[in-house]
Amino acid sequence: MSAEQKAAHREGTAETEARRRGEAESGACDKGATDKGSGPTAGRNLLFLREEELRLAQDLLFFGYRDFTAGADAILGELGMGRAHHRVLHFVGRRPGITVGDLLAILAITKQSLGRVLQPMVEDGYVVQTAGAADRRQRLLTLTDRGRALERRLFERQRETVMAAYREAGSAAVEGFRRVMRGLMGAEARSLLRSIEDEPAGRERAR
C-alpha cells in the first residue's frame, strides 16, 4: 500500500534537490495538515513526505554517525583500543577531575563495563586517578600528557570530518543541526549536556 503511494508519487528521478526543499518547507510542522494543497491527493502526499522524511533521517543518522566515528576508530584500532576508550578520553578531557560516578552517569554503562576500559588506560598511563580532596573515597579522573596527546589526535581526526561538513553545509545549517540533535536527546541527556557545557575543561566543578 505505502509502496504504491511512493511509486506513484515519484515519477521523476533527479529532482532530489527540489524534493528536499519541499520536505523542509511542509514536513516539519505537525499541525496545519491540510493548509497546503486543496486537491484530493494533498493529504496523502503530506503523509508520504512525513514518512519519507523519517526514513531519510534514519539513513542519515546511520551513515553519518558511522562515518563520523570511522576516522577515530581507525586510529584506536591501531592502538588496540575501541570506541569506549575514546569516550573516556573525551569526557575526562572535557571535565578533568570528574568522578567515576559522574562518568558512569554520562556514559550510561555499568561499573564493570567502564572498569574493563578504564583500568588498562590507567595502567598504560593515559589516565590518572587521584583521591578526592573532600571525599577521599572518590577517584578523580584526569588525563595525563599521554592521554591528552591521544585525545588530541583523535580530536583532530574528527575535526577534519566535522569541519568539512560544517563548511559544506554553511553556518545556518550548523545551527539547525545542533537544534535537531539536541531535540533528539532525552531530558536526561540534555541536562547532562548542559552541565558539561557549563563546566568546560579547566574550570572547577561546582557541585
Added chain:
Amino acid sequence: MSAEQKAAHREGTAETEARRRGEAESGACDKGATDKGSGPTAGRNLLFLREEELRLAQDLLFFGYRDFTAGADAILGELGMGRAHHRVLHFVGRRPGITVGDLLAILAITKQSLGRVLQPMVEDGYVVQTAGAADRRQRLLTLTDRGRALERRLFERQRETVMAAYREAGSAAVEGFRRVMRGLMGAEARSLLRSIEDEPAGRERAR
C-alpha cells in the same frame, strides 16, 4: 573484494584539501555568538570557538544518536533482537528484493555477521528469500507481513522522537540538520544513500 571496500570506506576522502584552504575562514562559526571583530583576541577566540564547536558536535552526536536509537532498542530487546536486526528490517523494507550482496555493502559488515542476524529472521518469518529471476544465485530479500509489522512498530517509535525534534527545531533547522549529516558521510555512503533515495521501496532496481 569486500575487504577492499571496507578499507576504502575507512579512508579519508578528498575533503581535506578544501579544509586546508578554508582553515582560517569562519564559515562554521556560530551565529553571532561572540564578536567577530579584528581585535587582538579575535584569532584566539576563533580558535576557541572552533574547538568548542567540535567538542559540542561530538557530544551532540553521542547523546543524540544514543537517544535516537534507545526507543527502538527497547522494543527489540523484548523480542530478543538487537540493533542489527533493526538495520536489516529497515534496509530490506526500504528496498524490497535487495540482494544479500547489496545489503552487505550498505551495512558494511561481513557475510558472517549478517548471516548470524539474517538467518534467524528468516526462520522466524520476518524475511523471505527468493531466488533472483535473472540470476538465480541471488537470494532476494523481502519483508513478510510480520517483518513489515515489526518494522512499522519500530518506525513509529522513532517517528515520535524525530518528529518531536523536528517540530521543536523548526523546518529550517531540519534542512540544516540534513545538510550537515550528509556532509559527515564519506563519498561511499553518499552514493549509497543516493541510490537508496532514488530507488524507493516498490520500484525495480536499475543496476
Added chain:
DNA sequence: CATGATGGGTCAGTATCGTTGACGCAAACC
C-alpha cells in the same frame, strides 16, 4: 565509636555484534 550508607573495585557468567580465514556449492560466464 559503632553502624549504616556511599564511592569504587572486582569476580563470574552471559549476550550481541563485529572480525578473519577457509571451505563448499550452485549458477553464471567465457
Added chain:
DNA sequence: GGTTTGCGTCAACGATACTGACCCATCATG
C-alpha cells in the same frame, strides 16, 4: 569446461555491553 561470482557456513576470536554478588575504604550519623 574451467573460472568467476553469489551465497552459506564452520571455527575461532575480540570488543562491548549486561547481571548479580561481594568486598573494601571512607563518610556520615546516632
